[in-house]
Amino acid sequence: xxxxxxxxxxxxxxxxxxxxxxxxxxxxxxxxxxxxxxxxxxxxxxxxxxxxxxxxxxxxxxxxxxxxxxxxxxxxxxxxxxxxxxxxxxxxxxxxxxxxxxxxxxxxxxxxx
Amino acid sequence: xxxxxxxxxxxxxxxxxxxxxxxxxxxxxxxxxxxxxxxxxxxxxxxxxxxxxxxxxxxxxxxxxxxxxxxxxxxxxxxxxxxxxxxxxxxxxxxxxxxxxxxxxxxxxxxxxxxxxxxxxxxxxxxxxxxxxxxxxxxxxxxxxxxxxxxxxxxxxxxxxxxxxxxxxxxxxxxxxxxxxxxxxxxxxxxxxxxxxxxxxxxxxxxxxxxxxxxxxxxxxxxxxxxxxxxxxxxxxxxxxxxxxxxxxxxxxxxxxxxxxxxxxxxxxxxxxxxxxxxxxxxxxxxxxxxxxxxxxxxxxxxxxxxxxxxxxxxxxxxxxxxxxxxxxxxxxxxxxxxxxxxxxxxxxxxxxxxxxxxxxxxxxxxxxxxxxxxxxxxxxxxxxxxxxxxxxxxxxxxxxxxxxxxxxxxxxxxxxxxxxxxxxxxxxxxxxxxxxxxxxxxxxxxxxxxxxxxxxxxxxxxxxxxxxxxxxxxxxxxxxxxxxxxxxxxxxxxxxxxxxxxxxxxxxxxxxxxxxxxxxxxxxxxxxxxxxxxxxxxxxxxxxxxxxxxxxxxxxxxxxxxxxxxxxxxxxxxxxxxxxxxxxxxxxxxxxxxxxxxxxxxxxxxxxxxxxxxxxxxxxxxxxxxxxxxxxxxxxxxxxxxxxxxxxxxxxxxxxxxxxxxxxxxxxxxxxxxxxxxxxxxxxxxxxxxxxxxxxxxxxxxxxxxxxxxxxxxxxxxxxxxxxxxxxxxxxxxxxxxxxxxxxxxxxxxxxxxxxxxxxxxxxxxxxxxxxxxxxxxxxxxxxxxxxxxxxxxxxxxxxxxxxxxxxxxxxxxxxxxxxxxxxxxxxxxxxxxxxxxxxxxxxxxxxxxxxxxxxxxxxxxxxxxxxxxxxx
Numbered sequence: 013x014x015x016x017x018x019x020x021x022x023x024x025x026x027x028x029x030x031x032x033x034x035x036x037x038x039x040x041x042x043x044x045x046x047x048x049x050x051x052x053x054x055x056x057x058x059x060x061x062x063x064x065x066x067x068x069x070x071x072x073x074x075x076x077x078x079x080x081x082x083x084x085x086x087x088x089x090x091x092x093x094x095x096x097x098x099x100x101x102x103x104x105x106x107x108x109x110x111x112x113x114x115x116x117x118x119x120x121x122x123x124x125x
Numbered sequence: 126x127x128x129x130x131x132x133x134x135x136x137x138x139x140x141x142x143x144x145x146x147x148x149x150x151x152x153x154x155x156x157x158x159x160x161x162x163x164x165x166x167x168x169x170x171x172x173x174x175x176x177x178x179x180x181x182x183x184x185x186x187x188x189x190x191x192x193x194x195x196x197x198x199x200x201x202x203x204x205x206x207x208x209x210x211x212x213x214x215x216x217x218x219x220x221x222x223x224x225x226x227x228x229x230x231x232x233x234x235x236x237x238x239x240x241x242x243x244x245x246x247x248x249x250x251x252x253x254x255x256x257x258x259x260x261x262x263x264x265x266x267x268x269x270x271x272x273x274x275x276x277x278x279x280x281x282x283x284x285x286x287x288x289x290x291x292x293x294x295x296x297x298x299x300x301x302x303x304x305x306x307x308x309x310x311x312x313x314x315x316x317x318x319x320x321x322x323x324x325x326x327x328x329x330x331x332x333x334x335x336x337x338x339x340x341x342x343x344x345x346x347x348x349x350x351x352x353x354x355x356x357x358x359x360x361x362x363x364x365x366x367x368x369x370x371x372x373x374x375x376x377x378x379x380x381x382x383x384x385x386x387x388x389x390x391x392x393x394x395x396x397x398x399x400x401x402x403x404x405x406x407x408x409x410x411x412x413x414x415x416x417x418x419x420x421x422x423x424x425x426x427x428x429x430x431x432x433x434x435x436x437x438x439x440x441x442x443x444x445x446x447x448x449x450x451x452x453x454x455x456x457x458x459x460x461x462x463x464x465x466x467x468x469x470x471x472x473x474x475x476x477x478x479x480x481x482x483x484x485x486x487x488x489x490x491x492x493x494x495x496x497x498x499x500x501x502x503x504x505x506x507x508x509x510x511x512x513x514x515x516x517x518x519x520x521x522x523x524x525x526x527x528x529x530x531x532x533x534x535x536x537x538x539x540x541x542x543x544x545x546x547x548x549x550x551x552x553x554x555x556x557x558x559x560x561x562x563x564x565x566x567x568x569x570x571x572x573x574x575x576x577x578x579x580x581x582x583x584x585x586x587x588x589x590x591x592x593x594x595x596x597x598x599x600x601x602x603x604x605x606x607x608x609x610x611x612x613x614x615x616x617x618x619x620x621x622x623x624x625x626x627x628x629x630x631x632x633x634x635x636x637x638x639x640x641x642x643x644x645x646x647x648x649x650x651x652x653x654x655x656x657x658x659x660x661x662x663x664x665x666x667x668x669x670x671x672x673x674x675x676x677x678x679x680x681x682x683x684x685x686x687x688x689x690x691x692x693x694x695x696x697x698x699x700x701x702x703x704x705x706x707x708x709x710x711x712x713x714x715x716x717x718x719x720x721x722x723x724x725x726x727x728x729x730x731x732x733x734x735x736x737x738x739x740x741x742x743x744x745x746x747x748x749x750x751x752x753x754x755x756x757x758x759x760x761x762x763x764x765x766x767x768x769x770x771x772x773x774x775x776x777x778x779x780x781x782x783x784x785x786x787x788x789x790x791x792x793x794x795x796x797x798x799x800x801x802x803x804x805x806x807x808x809x810x811x812x813x814x815x816x817x818x819x820x821x822x823x824x825x826x827x828x829x830x831x832x833x834x835x836x837x838x839x840x841x842x843x844x845x846x847x848x849x850x851x852x853x854x855x856x857x858x859x860x861x862x863x864x865x866x867x868x869x870x871x872x873x874x875x876x877x878x879x880x881x882x883x884x885x886x887x888x889x890x891x892x893x894x895x896x897x898x899x900x901x902x903x904x905x906x907x908x909x910x911x912x913x914x915x916x917x918x919x920x921x922x923x924x925x926x927x928x929x930x931x932x933x934x935x936x937x938x939x940x941x942x943x944x945x946x947x948x949x950x951x952x953x954x955x956x957x958x959x960x961x962x963x964x965x966x967x968x969x970x971x972x973x974x975x976x977x978x979x980x981x982x983x984x985x986x987x988x989x990x991x992x993x994x995x996x997x998x999x
Contacts (some may be wrong), residue, residue, distance in 0.1 A: 020301055039154035046800050056182075057178060057184065057187070082154065082156065084152075084156050086153030089147075089150035
């Protein structure tokens with residue numbers, strides 16, 4: 013496939029997280045998960061805006077649900093990755109892997125399932 | 126676990142800027158995080174994080190978008206309001222036109238009056254030193270009265286300059302005077318002209334008053350003894366429109382065909398807003414050389430004005446007292462007791478009537494100006510009141526529309542905005558009309574007031590200011606109707622219950638109409654009074670005959686006898702006389718002298734007007750002798766007096782006693798040979814004053830001729846030219862000259878007439894509009910009355926009743942107001958009409974009939990309507 017446009021680093025991160033968290037992906041959980049797995053502090057606003065962008069591009073779809081008392085009775089906006097998103101992530105991973113294979117010294121690759 | 130809440134301000138901030146679609150989810154996330162933070166780290170850190178997050182969330186994708194959403198709505202509503210507003214105006218063409226006309230005429234008149242006020246109060250303020258510049262005026266304390274002079278003795282200036290260090294500058298001028306000039310030059314054709322505004326000024330004049338020099342040196346032009354500085358206008362007259370400075374400087378002008386003057390400078394024409402107008406400035410040294418007696422005389426007062434510039438403006442009073450202590454050094458004992466000097470700021474000259482204007486200039490009394498400002502604002506007030514009334518009245522008819530809009534979901538502010546917008550449309554149109562109208566008015570004014578050289582111009586900041594004020598006022602006046610309208614309850618509006626709904630605003634509107642009509646009454650009565658006064662003026666006999674009489678100047682008195690014979694021989698003249706002037710002094714010009722009896726001191730003398738006449742004078746002007754006889758011949762030196770009744774009275778004589786008495790005057794003494802019946806020796810604004818007449822040929826510089834036909838004029842010119850080939854012929858009809866004395870009064874009257882008509886029109890428009898509304902309200906009531914058997918007349922009476930009461934009360938309020946102001950105005954006139962109660966009643970009647978007439982016209986249509994239609998109204 014001759015795809016011309018890939019995602020930025022942060023976008024890819026968010027998209028991957030959405031894949032990871034599957035049914036439980038919304039603003040706060042993504043922030044927490046990134047903190048936990050990547051040891052990286054991201055701001056809620058960046059997460060939100062990225063997710064909206066990804067939704068516009070068609071890689072995520074969102075739905076409302078799950079109001080709790082802590083949220084003042086407000087619903088959460090859940091994000092679920094679409095097939096297009098999955099395909100993109102796979103493509104990106106493959107592209108990277110192929111490139112790594114060509115580098116001389118580092119002959120290892122981390123693969124996460 | 127402490128109960129904490131996220132910081133309210135930030136929360137509200139977020140809710141304000143966030144896109145509504147995203148708000149719920151994001152805010153939920155934020156609050157969830159807040160709760161976790163609060164549990165883990167405490168409320169302070171939680172709040173901090175919350176605030177920080179809110180700030181971070183302020184980014185393009187989150188903020189309410191500028192595209193789509195509310196923006197489109199505003200634009201859509203704007204277009205909608207515009208359309209609806211425009212259609213409303215078109216639908217009620219009559220109402221709209223009435224509104225626009227009323228508003229714009231009121232505003233235009235107000236604006237023009239304000240311009241006039243600015244113009245008249247800005248006289249002489251354009252000089253750089255104007256704030257520190259003063260005119261020296263003189264008070265002379267006589268035994269019977271105090272006289273005020275705006276001119277002073279000539280030697281005063283030089284003395285002030287030398288003896289007082291407190292003055293920055295002192296300058297002396299003589300004039301303006303009228304002189305004859307001839308241009309002596311080989312290249313140019315003969316140019317001969319008479320100039321009325323010739324000023325003799327000393328070398329310090331350019332330092333006191335600002336002049337714009339086109340050619341010549343400011344510092345030396347007036348120092349040259351025979352130097353003359355001319356204005357652009359004179360330069361163009363003498364040298365053609367494309368003169369060049371090198372052509373002009375150094376040329377010779379002959380004064381009175383004898384003296385040679387060198388042109389040393391050219392300046393721009395002085396602006397019209399000055400009391401000291403001049404077209405030529407001749408060096409003061411020249412005047413001194415040719416008038417040695419006048420220019421060194423401390424006792425006389427001969428058209429010389431002294432101006433000073435103070436170093437320190439605040440020292441005015443101090444300097445005045447200094448001058449008055451020091452004057453004894455120069456004045457003789459008698460004069461010193463009577464004369465005192467005072468400083469008058471030059472900016473006040475034009476409006477301070479106590480000292481009279483500068484020679485050859487006019488004045489407008491400060492009171493008149495202040496009153497006119499009040500009048501201007503009154504008119505604007507009426508116009509605005511009208512506007513409010515009409516708009517509110519008309520708007521209540523739209524209550525159904527308001528009801529529907531509210532039901533659909535319009536908010537109060539939406540409605541207010543809508544009506545404000547519609548009113549603004551009307552206002553904008555009016556504004557355009559205002560500009561147009563005021564421009565025309567200014568043109569007309571400049572045209573008709575060209576006698577006093579009025580040149581009203583539109584100054585930018587003036588216009589802006591006035592427009593802004595009018596605009597603001599008008600917008601404010603739109604707010605009331607907007608509020609009344611938007612407060613309707615939709616239920617009432619749709620149920621067509623507005624008969625009772627209108628009550629609240631109705632009282633206010635009634636009050637406004639009342640105000641309007643009171644003002645109308647005031648103006649009607651005042652205009653009546655002014656008209657009667659002017660009529661009185663016009664019909665009052667001056668005590669002498671003035672028709673068919675032509676006045677011509679007599680440049681040299683040795684030709685008098687020759688001229689007299691030639692004129693009489695021509696057969697076309699009904700009388701000739703040589704004198705100093707006509708019986709009524711015109712153009713502010715009269716000769717004065719002092720009178721006292723042989724056994725009296727000159728100190729006790731009183732002022733009298735001096736008139737030079739010849740044996741033909743009394744007959745030509747139809748003056749009546751009540752005792753004694755006329756002059757028998759013309760003498761080079763007088764030896765007989767004819768006096769008027771007033772003078773005789775002043776000495777305590779009856780006419781018979783006066784005959785044969787000897788009187789001393791400044792110029793000599795003589796016996797009284799005749800007593801004249803009093804005639805008006807001043808225009809009607811002033812009293813009759815004592816007059817002493819003598820036949821002194823040296824001072825007979827004017828000839829008055831009663832002509833038989835127009836051809837007589839041609840003959841007069843021929844005869845004159847043959848005697849005085851080197852002078853310029855001009856003539857004036859006595860009638861015209863006298864009429865000129867009343868120009869200002871006529872102007873005021875005409876202006877007032879115009880204003881009153883305006884006020885009446887606006888008031889009537891207001892009444893008209895209000896009546897339409899009332900009638901519409903009462904449609905059902907009228908229908909029922911008709912069914913019950915009322916005739917058309919009765920219905921009209923019912924409708925008129927309400928307004929009769931308004932007009933009656935208005936009359937009672939208006940009368941004392943008019944009385945007070947008119948009395949004040951009339952008191953300025955020596956000869957005035959009495960304010961009889963009939964005038965007021967007539968005025969009231971007129972207004973009453975006017976109001977009733979209007980009401981009737983409007984009600985007629987309603988009264989004749991078919992009751993079925995009105996009762997079927999849904």
